[in-house]
Amino acid sequence: MKKYKIRYQDLSVRDNLRRKNYITSFKKIMKSGIFLMGKELNSLENKIAKKFNRKYCVGTGSGTDALYLALRALSLKKGNEIITTPLSWVSTSNAIVLNNAKPVFVDIKDDLNIDESKIERKITKNTKAILFVNFTGNSCNFSKLSKIANKYNLKLIEDAAQSYGSVNNKVKSGSMGDISCFSMNPMKVLPSLGEAGMILTNNKKYYEKIKILRYVGTVNKNNCIYPSLNFKMDTLQAAFINENLKYVQKKIKKRNNIAKIYINNLTKKIITPKIENNKLHSFYSFTILVNNRDQLMNYLKGKGIETKIQHSPLIPHQSAFLKYYKKDIPNAEKIVKKILCIPIRDDLNQKNIKYIINSINNFYN
Numbered sequence: 001m002k003k004y005k006i007r008y009q010d011l012s013v014r015d016n017l018r019r020k021n022y023i024t025s026f027k028k029i030m031k032s033g034i035f036l037m038g039k040e041l042n043s044l045e046n047k048i049a050k051k052f053n054r055k056y057c058v059g060t061g062s063g064t065d066a067l068y069l070a071l072r073a074l075s076l077k078k079g080n081e082i083i084t085t086p087l088s089w090v091s092t093s094n095a096i097v098l099n100n101a102k103p104v105f106v107d108i109k110d111d112l113n114i115d116e117s118k119i120e121r122k123i124t125k126n127t128k129a130i131l132f133v134n135f136t137g138n139s140c141n142f143s144k145l146s147k148i149a150n151k152y153n154l155k156l157i158e159d160a161a162q163s164y165g166s167v168n169n170k171v172k173s174g175s176m177g178d179i180s181c182f183s184m185n186p187m188k189v190l191p192s193l194g195e196a197g198m199i200l201t202n203n204k205k206y207y208e209k210i211k212i213l214r215y216v217g218t219v220n221k222n223n224c225i226y227p228s229l230n231f232k233m234d235t236l237q238a239a240f241i242n243e244n245l246k247y248v249q250k251k252i253k254k255r256n257n258i259a260k261i262y263i264n265n266l267t268k269k270i271i272t273p274k275i276e277n278n279k280l281h282s283f284y285s286f287t288i289l290v291n292n293r294d295q296l297m298n299y300l301k302g303k304g305i306e307t308k309i310q311h312s313p314l315i316p317h318q319s320a321f322l323k324y325y326k327k328d329i330p331n332a333e334k335i336v337k338k339i340l341c342i343p344i345r346d347d348l349n350q351k352n353i354k355y356i357i358n359s360i361n362n363f364y365n
């Protein structure tokens, strides 16, 4: 394997205090003998609900679980349609199809998020919800989405897997959906040390149904009312997320500082994300749009810089979704060939950042 000078990500735990606190939590949990859900999860759910000003929060085994359960709460029927984006991790559309519904893909804008102006023409009598993604950590325009949802009586489901900490016009990601879903996998801005996710809602009916569905569909040990799988969060992951909550705002700030340096110093021959006054971007990824993407990626590899393409191919181009592909997503098709994610780890030092900038600029000069 190529040895990189700058890895895209380094998930090893190097901070001594954090490591010590993780171990203390683990010891406490071993002593308690409670490994599933438990008081660490209760405390996390309460904290997250309060932080996002939501009535209810449910911890799940992953972000994929969260999306699946969010749609399951809508009691979809075969033939129902869910409007969504073609550019996301495949979990977004898997959640739709696994609920017997049909994904209806709407093209994206240059900011990589669903194009709100193209949603209405895709709404039919079968449409039940819009499942939008705050891609890369750049949150969608909630007021435009909610106007459409209200006009057509649709539910808004927010895939906030990449956007913990993002804000758009004072609306926090995590507060945008009738049901909002986070992922806390180790790559995410607020991570666990394994798999974890969360659901937020203000709707009691959804909350109660999701809680039952999370635990194989049982209301208590003696009665299963909606057959389901096991979507519980481990106590240990909840404890790790509680610890990581202490650092998340600082991490987002550092990522924004790195993003500013990139934006100010990278060649104008590439397109960088924007930092906008009315928004806070969590910079889950720093995704640039470039010509000759594959050559640049290889060139950077030669310089010891690891980059990623997130996420290609587009969902409707993947085997399981080809039947939903309507050849009407030209912007997504153009953009996906140009996407490149460069490292935006909060531990990048000035020398690393300069080296990345100079390497990219040299490629285009």
Ligand SMILES: Cc1ncc(COP(=O)(O)O)c(C=O)c1O
Pocket (backbone or CB within 6 Å): 062, 063, 064, 065, 088, 089, 091, 092, 133, 159, 161, 162, 182, 183, 184, 185, 195, 196, 197
């Ligand atoms: C946009 C998006 N949706 C859903 C998921 C699924 O989350 P998880 O990996 O926690 O299942 C991810 C995670 O990669 C994601 O980036």
